[in-house]
Amino acid sequence: MSVIGSPASRAAALRVHGGLGRSVRDSLVVAKRNLIRMIRIPEVVIFGLIQPIMFVVLFSYVFGGSIAVGGSTDPSTYRQFLMAGIFAQTVTFATAGAGAGIADDMHKGLIDRFRSLPMARGAVLTGRTLADLVQTALTLVVLAVVAVIVGWRIHEGVLKAVAGFALLLLLGYAFSWIGALIGLSVRTPEAATSGGLIWLFPLTFISNAFVPADNMPMVLRNIAEWNPFSATVQAARQLFGNLPEGYPVPAAWPMQHPVWASLIWSVLIIVLFRTLAVRKFRSATA
Template sequence: MNALQLAVADGMTIARRNALKIRRAPDLLGGVVMLPIVFVLLFAYVFGSMISLPGMSYGEYLLPGIFVMTIVSSAQITGYTLTQDLQKGIFDRFRTLPMSPSAVLTGQTVADVIMNLTSVVTMALVGLAVGWRVRSSPVEGALGFLMLLLFAYAFSWVTATVALSLRTPEVFNNVATILSFPLVFLSNAFVDSTRLPGPLRVVAEWNPVSTLVQAARELFGNTSPAMPVPDAWPLRHAVPVSFAWSVVLLVVFVPLATRLYQKAVSR
């Protein structure tokens, strides 16, 4: 095997390990399966029954937002497991093995894609049960899921970078919560951003989470002619901009996380 094949094989071994860990840890599994189910049901029935939108049901408007919220919050599992592993000295063992050094982070992030796939499929099934539908073509629908998973993968590298610079699980959890809440709620995930007051509207419209939610709505066909797209540039071109965001995040954070990992373990 050449170096690249070895790196892929090692990455898969680590991914398998992390996937097993998620399956065995009730707290992590709850976050991956139970929480999304609760989110969909809660938002669809509680808010869905109170809020009405012109030309479409709130539940249908909401589901792409819940997809994105779940992806952002479960990316925290990447950071949490990394900080835990850092503390336990397991990386020392890995580093004394003849494995590819990059495998730790690629394995971790790939396992998180598998986890995100589980979450998204769960949410889609529950969504279908409560009346959500993909109203576009199957190709666009598939592209929508692909886009969500790609963003999830890219975002895992962001949380990995944050985790490796903070190093302890407790600090990471606090920081991640403080950062992810405004990211999700200062967006169009749950509310129509055009109705937000001035500066908040600008923030919400340029928030990458809004772009992703808008793109998901368009690809799943969860839109209504009665609700025009805001004028902000990223929302006007939501689908290509969403893919671009994923690529940019990967280009910036893969090398950054890799460097921080080397630094964190070689002290």
């Protein structure tokens, strides 16, 4: 009898398939639990929408006529340029909420209860990050409506626009794993919130999100051009058709190939921080 058709090999294949299927089912159960919790506490979603809407209004109407993009200080040009940065900032700032939620579950002992159940080890974190992804997607929909109201438009067609939003959500999902690791590494939700935001501000502001990187000092410009956040912003602008006429595209590889750079950065972040977060989860104590 061949090895492929042996009972032992078929049993091993069933175990692998069953383990993967159980992990998916457990992750979806945890995601459903977190989504129900969000529905029952709608103020969390509402307050999460206020900050990005404020950023849209403030940057559009307060700074719009003061920042030159592609040699133009026209506020409408800046609004087209700005929105991809606001979208990206919104999906990454959800990291702090993800970390705080996991830290709160640990503080209340809920994580220990999950760990005592016969379920896949990574399902708790995967379910949590999937639920956060759904919330982030809803936030993006509302934010896009607000952006259209203030004058933002898509110029490259629906399919490319969907691809742009998909890259933004992939970046948000990748960063939610950073938030998960932070939430597992601290003792209180307050510490997770602070730890989740303290590194996001330099990451998002030393980038091409709000101003062109070529206006920065050389060191900061190099950091901005190789920043994974900048790659996703540039990719979204390209797919939305929001790069202003005359806007100089930097020579750095991520800026020349932003879609590929965004995909590579997001996948690397997911693989690295998911591995670290699951390992931390297995050894964590409340």
